[in-house]
Amino acid sequence: MPIQPDELKKHVVRYEYWLPRCRSRVDALKRRKPKQAKLRYFTLSGGDPLDVIMLAVDKLLPNDGESGFQSVCFFDRHGYNPAETGAKIPGAVPFPGSFIDTMLWEENPEPAEGTSANNDYQALRNTMLMVRQYAPFDVVNFDLEEVLFTSEEEPPGKLLRALKKLFEIQRDGFSTMAAQEFSLMMTVRLPEHGAIHPEALALVRSVLDANIRKFPELHSLFTWNDAPWSRAFELAIPKIILEQLHATGWTISGASGIQEVTRERQNGGPQAEQLYHIIVDVVRRHDTEKEAEAAYRKLMHDLFRSSAHHITDDSIAQEVRMNLKRVHVARDKLSARLPRW
Amino acid sequence: MAQRIKVHEKALAHLSKGLYRSPASALRELVSNAWDAGATRVEISTFAPTFTRLVVRDNGAGFDKQDFVKLMETGIGNSTKRLADGSNHGRPIIGRLGIGLLGVAQICTRFQIISRRNNGEIFAAEVRIEDFLRRRLDIQDPTIVPQHSGNEVFIGEWDFIPVPKIDNDWVGTQVIVTTPLASFSESFIKTLRPTREGRDTQEEEMGARVDDEALPSRDDVLAAMPPLDWQRLLDLAADKESVMMRGDYWRFLWELAATCPLPYMSAKAVPDGLVRGDQKRLEGYQFALIVDNRELRKPVFLPPRDKGYSTQAFSRDIVVEGRQLKFHGYMAVQEGNQLKPAELRGLMIRIKEVGVGYYDPTLLDWQVNQGPRSRWITGEIFVEEGLEDAMNVDRDSFNRYHPEFKALQREVHRELKKLFSQVYLRIGERSTKSADERSQQRREVLLEVAKGTADGPVKLIVERKAESNETQPQFAKQLANYWALDVSSASTLPTKKVNRDLAASVLAIYDLCMLRYKHSKVRREKFQEALLELLREW
Numbered sequence: 001m002p003i004q005p006d007e008l009k010k011h012v013v014r015y016e017y018w019l020p021r022c023r024s025r026v027d028a029l030k031r032r033k034p035k036q037a038k039l040r041y042f043t044l045s046g047g048d049p050l051d052v053i054m055l056a057v058d059k060l061l062p063n064d065g066e067s068g069f070q071s072v073c074f075f076d077r078h079g080y081n082p083a084e085t086g087a088k089i090p091g092a093v094p095f096p097g098s099f100i101d102t103m104l105w106e107e108n109p110e111p112a113e114g115t116s117a118n119n120d121y122q123a124l125r126n127t128m129l130m131v132r133q134y135a136p137f138d139v140v141n142f143d144l145e146e147v148l149f150t151s152e153e154e155p156p157g158k159l160l161r162a163l164k165k166l167f168e169i170q171r172d173g174f175s176t177m178a179a180q181e182f183s184l185m186m187t188v189r190l191p192e193h194g195a196i197h198p199e200a201l202a203l204v205r206s207v208l209d210a211n212i213r214k215f216p217e218l219h220s221l222f223t224w225n226d227a228p229w230s231r232a233f234e235l236a237i238p239k240i241i242l243e244q245l246h247a248t249g250w251t252i253s254g255a256s257g258i259q260e261v262t263r264e265r266q267n268g269g270p271q272a273e274q275l276y277h278i279i280v281d282v283v284r285r286h287d288t289e290k291e292a293e294a295a296y297r298k299l300m301h302d303l304f305r306s307s308a309h310h311i312t313d314d315s316i317a318q319e320v321r322m323n324l325k326r327v328h329v330a331r332d333k334l335s336a337r338l339p340r341w
Numbered sequence: 342m343a344q345r346i347k348v349h350e351k352a353l354a355h356l357s358k359g360l361y362r363s364p365a366s367a368l369r370e371l372v373s374n375a376w377d378a379g380a381t382r383v384e385i386s387t388f389a390p391t392f393t394r395l396v397v398r399d400n401g402a403g404f405d406k407q408d409f410v411k412l413m414e415t416g417i418g419n420s421t422k423r424l425a426d427g428s429n430h431g432r433p434i435i436g437r438l439g440i441g442l443l444g445v446a447q448i449c450t451r452f453q454i455i456s457r458r459n460n461g462e463i464f465a466a467e468v469r470i471e472d473f474l475r476r477r478l479d480i481q482d483p484t485i486v487p488q489h490s491g492n493e494v495f496i497g498e499w500d501f502i503p504v505p506k507i508d509n510d511w512v513g514t515q516v517i518v519t520t521p522l523a524s525f526s527e528s529f530i531k532t533l534r535p536t537r538e539g540r541d542t543q544e545e546e547m548g549a550r551v552d553d554e555a556l557p558s559r560d561d562v563l564a565a566m567p568p569l570d571w572q573r574l575l576d577l578a579a580d581k582e583s584v585m586m587r588g589d590y591w592r593f594l595w596e597l598a599a600t601c602p603l604p605y606m607s608a609k610a611v612p613d614g615l616v617r618g619d620q621k622r623l624e625g626y627q628f629a630l631i632v633d634n635r636e637l638r639k640p641v642f643l644p645p646r647d648k649g650y651s652t653q654a655f656s657r658d659i660v661v662e663g664r665q666l667k668f669h670g671y672m673a674v675q676e677g678n679q680l681k682p683a684e685l686r687g688l689m690i691r692i693k694e695v696g697v698g699y700y701d702p703t704l705l706d707w708q709v710n711q712g713p714r715s716r717w718i719t720g721e722i723f724v725e726e727g728l729e730d731a732m733n734v735d736r737d738s739f740n741r742y743h744p745e746f747k748a749l750q751r752e753v754h755r756e757l758k759k760l761f762s763q764v765y766l767r768i769g770e771r772s773t774k775s776a777d778e779r780s781q782q783r784r785e786v787l788l789e790v791a792k793g794t795a796d797g798p799v800k801l802i803v804e805r806k807a808e809s810n811e812t813q814p815q816f817a818k819q820l821a822n823y824w825a826l827d828v829s830s831a832s833t834l835p836t837k838k839v840n841r842d843l844a845a846s847v848l849a850i851y852d853l854c855m856l857r858y859k860h861s862k863v864r865r866e867k868f869q870e871a872l873l874e875l876l877r878e879w
Contacts, residue, residue: 065570065573067569068569093391096393119519
């Protein structure tokens with residue numbers, strides 16, 4: 001079957017952004033522990049874990065016949081049974097249920113014992129305990145492909161709250177370790193301007209206005225009247241994520257900066273979906289206010305001066321196609337290891 | 342006129358909570374259901390290593406909403422599978438009572454079931470089993486044993502639930518346990534013991550179990566996970582005295598593999614082609630069991646060894662009290678070495694391809710005490726006809742006084758007797774051979790030592806006809822061109838049999854020193870030197 005253009009575009013993100021980021025993360029781990037370096041990789045899979053297989057093809061994730069992809073932990077992106085995905089990456093640690101519901105487990109009171117609701121509650125609790133047990137992760141691939149702000153919920157919506165919880169878990173997991181850093185790769189859908197809760201729209205506006213007020217020199221780089229909605233979104237999202245990171249003791253590393261990528265995807269509807277990817281390295285927050293301020297200024301300036309790389313059909317390199325074929329071959333080989341009578 | 346006797350449903354209700362002795366036994370029943378439904382593939386996902394959920398999914402015939410309602414309304418334990426022709430897709434039918442589904446109640450208090458027939462409508466339901474069921478049955482709790490309901494007992498309740506997203510072309514049955522009992526999940530995690538080199542501890546070797554409250558660390562759990570490759574897993578299991586020493590999860594995999602109707606790793610898993618025919622038959626069923634991404638096979642693997650195995654194949658087709666009892670099987674003995682893991686020692690009885698309980702180390706109550714030799718033996722008995730009535734409801738044990746079991750026992754014991762006669766013969770032959778080899782080696786040692794002591798040619802006499810006037814044997818003599826060491830009378834020396842060769846050799850070098858050297862001090866030095874060398878090499 002020929003590879004679909006949308007799949008190729010997604011693979012550009014995997015190959016040109018995620019792969020180098022993971023490679024440098026592995027290099028950093030090897031510098032610290034030359035022999036024991038194992039990339040602890042957390043991902044949300046949609047049933048076809050090509051990101052994991054790509055990293056294994058590039059030998060960034062260990063995958064031997066004995067223990068398989070033991071350093072990978074994953075949720076099914078849609079909250080379904082992840083056993084199907086698990087069959088494609090044997091040995092990986094599966095977490096059942098929905099990632100967001102699991103992260104937000106503590107927000108709800110415990111339902112009465114003996115009810116279905118209580119059973120679900122206990123299941124989420126158990127999963128949460130296990131996520132904590134398996135954290136921290138060197139790479140968090142938050143490949144959720146959900147809309148960050150919906151028209152129904154006020155910000156911060158479920159997704160942002162879940163993300164914040166994950167950052168807390170990361171912080172707690174890293175607390176006893178010397179090097180406290182990880183790479184965050186996030187994919188969300190760009191909401192249409194009209195399909196966003198007014199409060200969320202206000203939030204986007206306020207973070208951008210706050211930046212411009214704080215750094216007036218940025219004003220020439222962005223004005224509400226001239227810029228398309230997508231540009232506002234691209235500028236606001238890193239700031240919104242940064243707020244969640246700051247609230248949990250993290251920040252974005254200035255050294256590797258913020259990478260933003262956008263692409264379109266056909267969903268059968270009249271208009272293509274807009275997908276937004278952000279790739280950053282996350283480090284513990286700077287010790288002094290002055291350092292933090294300087295780092296923040298640099299980040300915001302870099303962000304306003306650059307723009308997201310938009311992937312089009314024409315910009316797909318042959319190398320990406322070749323790599324995707326290799327990844328497909330590896331996937332099919334893994335799937336074929338068990339009988340399918 | 343004689344009156345008929347009734348059985349109250351309470352009896353069956355009791356079974357729903359206390360039927361199976363391990364999670365593997367309980368899930369074996371779901372696997373058997375899938376087998377009977379013509380599945381070619383059953384996948385069990387325990388979500389290892391977190392054990393946060395349990396999913397059993399098959400691609401069998403499935404059932405529809407009406408079947409499910411009927412099952413729930415007419416009562417579990419009312420199987421009609423056997424009303425057909427007794428076989429299904431060329432396989433023997435395993436299920437009999439229709440309580441296999443209840444097996445899952447051993448590890449949870451509620452579960453979901455999703456099923457679809459070919460071209461049928463998919464449905465999903467949640468089944469909830471009452472808490473503390475047995476205690477409440479005992480006290481006639483009116484919520485489960487209503488006064489007005491005659492014999493009926495309500496062990497739980499069920500509801501249809503929305504169908505989760507599932508492949509459109511999937512047909513079969515799926516059982517999902519979203520919250521396994523803590524005792525199940527925690528035990529699997531807490532008893533996992535690291536398997537990698539350098540991580541074993543003396544405590545582990547002694548079979549100590551971990552019961553700490555705290556969960557082990559992620560790295561320890563991952564290091565203790567069984568390998569994905571089944572052959573490698575079997576090799577590691579055989580490294581230890583018992584699979585149990587690796588933890589409950591290893592044991593769970595091992596037990597499932599041992600009892601489900603699965604093929605061997607290969608027809609050579611057991612020596613002398615003993616399971617060649619069985620392997621062909623089992624592979625012919627095309628039935629695969631996948632647990633956490635590993636395809637399970639029978640955990641029987643007797644690797645080739647220099648000494649080989651004593652083996653015995655057998656088959657019988659007899660009539661017991663008017664009913665046919667037909668079985669075949671094999672036994673293999675690994676003389677001189679205990680079989681590992683211990684779970685493989687003994688005999689496994691399989692009825693309609695499904696193992697009943699564990700390997701029986703008592704060899705079906707064989708009264709002949711074989712001591713440590715009983716740890717050398719493994720075997721399987723495939724029962725093709727009969728014996729089902731002798732099986733207890735748990736399908737894990739037998740009524741050992743049932744006539745069919747007694748008949749099987751008698752025949753198997755006959756075979757055991759034959760096998761062990763063969764074993765003893767082989768042991769005897771091997772002992773004689775190794776004693777001869779040892780004797781020969783020691784003679785060579787004596788000759789070398791004597792050559793050094795005599796400083797000249799030496800010949801060894803090991804066999805000679807005693808002369809009639811010989812009173813006390815002379816162990817060394819000087820002949821024309823050489824020294825003769827005569828140990829032919831060793832067997833007559835008045836000491837323990839095991840010491841005679843050594844005593845004769847010591848006397849031989851003593852006599853040699855006495856004859857070869859005149860000066861008493863030199864004699865002593867030479868003798869001491871020769872004696873110590875002899876003992877060093879003995």
